[in-house]
Amino acid sequence: MGQPSTVPARDGAETTSPTSSEGSPAVSVRELTKSYGDVVAVDGVSFDVEAGTVVGLLGPNGAGKTTLIKSMLGLVVPTSGTARVDGIDVHTDPTAAYGRVGAMLEGARNVYWRLSVRENLEFFAGLAGHRPTEVRERHDRLLDQFGLAEKADVAVNDLSRGMKQKVALACTLSRDVRVAFLDEPTLGLDVESSMDLRRELRRLTEQEEMTVVLSSHDMDVVEDVCDRVVVVNEGSVVADDTVRNLVDLFRSKRYRFTLDSLPSRATRERLSSTYDVATDEWETVGDTVEFETALSDGERLHALLGDLLAAGCAVHDVTSVDPDLEDAFLRLTEREV
Incomplete structure (x- = not known):
């Protein structure tokens, strides 16, 4: 089995790498561009993620999200621009940056299926130099929170898809990290497990001040847990605002x-x-x-009603359709359902 997508941490050796200054963004991307020949996957993207917040990174398939995430993790070398985590450039000082981040990419493929659940947790914590006894309490809490306590000594290969996904999430959080990158974290989870994950993400940010960058196609999850959303389309940022502000852009315009x-x-x-x-x-x-249909103002609404009545149509009801994040996302990226 190949190396998992979870980003390893430093091995505990001393380093002279600079630490982030107080109050600096947890993640900072500046004019980041990545090209593959004539194809531009990421085109001059810039944004910051404040510490202790959950930021959703959204975009249609092929928008450049995966390349952007891997660039922020130091797994892809950008053509130009910079990416910093906790004040550290991930490309010039990757060892120090890795000690501050955890990542779950491609779901359950993060973990070693022949190892037990607890062995996976201990392995990924060990990449940061933690002995099993040092993180036992943390791992016990994660096992309880994700409903894995009874499966702690079971090989991951023998678990259901949803439980494998939970193990991957637990491994990402198996050590104390400042920033967690989660790609489709609820994929394969049932409703109850998805709700548990949402509560855990909010707890981590509010009580432990962890920063989370979350990419997902589940708009309910994004709308429920994210403080802010960055929407990427064709390699560029097309929106960067709070969920409420993005939804309000289209409020009371559709009937x-x-x-x-x-x-x-x-x-x-x-x-x-x-x-x-x-x-x-x-x-x-x-x-x-x-x-x-979407109508720009009250005059258009009255005009449409008049045309319907003139055509002999009996109108039973007219309701304003409150948009949600999915509506906003589809309109911002000019995609249809």
Whole structure:
């Protein structure tokens, strides 16, 4: 089996590497670019992550998220720009930087399946020079929190996919790290385990001041735990703000209309051209028909209602659709469901 994706820590040897200054960002990326020939995967990205916060890194497939994360971990050498963790440049002083970070990449592939759950925890903590007796209490707590206590001496290969994912998460937290990078941490977890993870992430940031950079396609998790979201598309940052502010960008601009029957094709074509009602937006729900559309202001709303009534459509209901993070993400990246 190859080396796991969990980033190893320094072996405990003394180092003359500089430490971060008080109040400096936990993660700092400046004009980071990575090109593969003529293909630009990351294009001049800059942002900071404050200590003790959870920041979501979002983007569609192929947006450059994985390259960006690996560049921040020192696993990919950027074409230009810098990445610092806890004030340390991860490319000029990787040994010191590794001592401050933990990472879970590619889910359960982080761990050694032939080792038991506890042996995995001890192995990854040992990469930082910790003896098993020194971290026993921490590991016991992690096993309890992730529901793995009864499986502590079971080989990971014999566990379910969800439990393997939990083991990978526990290994990332098996030692005291300042910054944790988590890529799809809830993949394969059931609802209860996902909720447990969310509570643990908030506890780590609020009580232990850990910083978390989280990449996920599960918008519910991101919206629930992240203080801020950085959205990447085609290698560039297209949004960087709090979840609430990103959602508020589109609040009260989208409406759902409920009609008694499907309008004629001519009426639907007119609504499509005038109000941007997509042809696939029409949905039959019981004895009614519903569609959604975005309207810029109240005048457009009243105009659409007037056109529906003029076409002989009986309007049962009009509701404002409160957007969530997924709506904001899709519009920011100009992607359709």
